[in-house]
Amino acid sequence: MTGSRAGLRKAVSFFPDFGWPGAAKVDLREDSIRSFNLVQERYSRQRAFVSSYDVDVMNPHCRFPDPDSAHRVIARIADVLIPGHTLTPVDPDTGRQIAFDTTADSNWHFSYPAPAALHTRRVPGLVAAIPPYKHYGHLLTDVLMPLAYGLHRKVLAPGETLTIVTARSVNPLVENFVKGLQRNGLPIRHLRLAPWERVHAERYLYARSHCCNLERVFATPEALDYARSIFQAAYADRPLPEAAPRVYLTRGHTRLRQVEGEAELIEGLRGRGFRIVEASWSNHHEQIHWFSEAKTIMAVHGAGLANILWARGQPLLIELMAQNARKSTGLHWAAEIGADYEPVIGGPEGPRQAFSIDPAAVLRDVDAILARYPAR
Template sequence: MAVKKGSIRHFRWFISNLAVNLIPALKRKIILYNRIIPAAEAGAADMRESTQATNFNAEEREFINYLPRQLPEQLKRKIACIEFHDKTLLGNTGALVDDNNQALISFMRSRPFVNYHDFRPEILNPVNKGEVRYFNMLGSHRGHRHLFHFLIDRMPQLYYALNLFKLAEQPLIVLINEDVPKFQRDLYRFISNDYPNVSFVEVPHNERWKVENLFHVDYYQTIKTTLADPDFLKFLKTTFMRGYGIDNNLSPTDRIYVCREDTKNRRFVNEQEIAAVFEEFGFKKILAGKLSFEEQIRTFNNAQYIAGIHGAGLTNILFSSPGARALEIFSEDHVKDTYFLLSRTLGQDYSYLFGGTQRRHSHFHLPASRLENKLRTTLSSLT
């Protein structure tokens, strides 16, 4: 039986945890705590809570019935701005710790236990920072380079800090990971232009920073984060498009097929046949990962109809117009609500299509005739 990657990581974590706690010389040099303190107890929290009815219509409920879990009738959202004093940020994992109590500080969406995402058996150089106002954008190091998770899961923290809690009314230094991709650097630069009091500083991977004044926005909601605050999505889209100088007043005309032939997982078994159908209906095939982020925004901004298999490339519907149409394609045994909720928040016309069951690497077959019928039906309303 194959051993899962996660199992190997857990085994390594168990061994390193054991070694650090048993060998005094290691324990003095390596931070690895097993105790957890909730963030609300470790700092002073300004909490905001809101509730709204989801109001799914009959057509949306038809799709929701295919989901492994039903969606609640109400969205409940908690947002807290927490001010910490004398805490330590770890550059290699992004974890926030309380050295005085030898504990990891946990947030609302955190796991209820310590594991390999929080600590690594590495010696980090201690750095003491002065009494400057810092904001924490390191978060969990895992996935911080991922387009979807950064934009949809992490960026709301900074948005709420600037627009809900008004932290930018005074000078604020935002602490970020040192190895961020270009699209993140661009976004941080655009934000600095819009908020003169805000600057960004990288925390080196091999350092741990003891910070006297640190703010962190912690938030949680009862539905996936793609059912987002519309004002946040508008902020994200406007910031990127203004920064790149993209005209947001175009009348979109393109039809694009977001292809995954350059990926290992989640592809059509009959890719050539499916691509030919899309071409027949006037769709341009794109490989989102081969485009710069600016090119992706421009492509989706001018798209009237976006179609593709469930995957991170569909995150870019964020940059399409409210009147755009999105067609998401699933295998029949792997249905997700991620982009259904995002498209709904954006006011777009969402539809879906199911293929066969998953095979190796989550590949599946989609009958070409099924796609032809779907496109013919959905395109008839655009003419």
């Protein structure tokens, strides 16, 4: 009923598809192409391995068909709506969510209707929105890193304030990202929206990377040092744990991707000098520290692998994954910082992406890998 009329879409805050505003509204500051490091010869063996039984998630509607590169886009867009229940920017002239890479339909999670039109806040100046993400890896690499990249590229004019819009209840990673920007002296205002509110922005900061392979959206390694400085400022008053040269990141008691046999693996890794750590939203400062100082990092495939982006000095990443459900995510993130990468597999994937391992066999594989990298 609302699909053909922008006015009806705005009345019920239902924006079911994507599009790009007309050229008159867009000040395009950057549209650059980043070719990925995983195509380098040094990663050819590992890439062939993870490409077998590949379950990378693809965007069939992306207009950029090359899975080995991404478009980095920075734009200032005039006259944008931001509904509080989805926090996705919308062009009020068309009633479409703003996306540079596609004109396809949106999924329900980012488009469902809500009474947001009952309370509209008009915000002058430049506005950016951070949608609610539950996945640490995608929030960090797909949303926060491109925003850090845009700010690092001086998208803010002298004397200009940026209003960052988030949900009323925001997770600690986003809260500390905003705090770090403020502590570093950037003129940042933080506006929290309730689900029934929306913002009418004078200008919107669109900072995103686009790739048809959704495992490879991260494309802004130039912003890593700047992003590190943001979080270091946010966590300046927090004590850091003792670092270790070898780290194993366990998934703990998560609902998905439990590893049967991990307890025995952990004991074997402890005997090889690995420190066992677990990530949470509340210990992000520790995650940055662990990965910054370690020379060898091992982890089960998952969101926590994104922490490899904080590593320094060409470390080694060992990724444990199911035999029949391999993704290029870890290889991509490792390659973008120039890290070495080695995959290790367990058994086939079962319900809730769980799989089992033969701990002795995995430890033999780890020993063989460590022998190939004696300095680690």
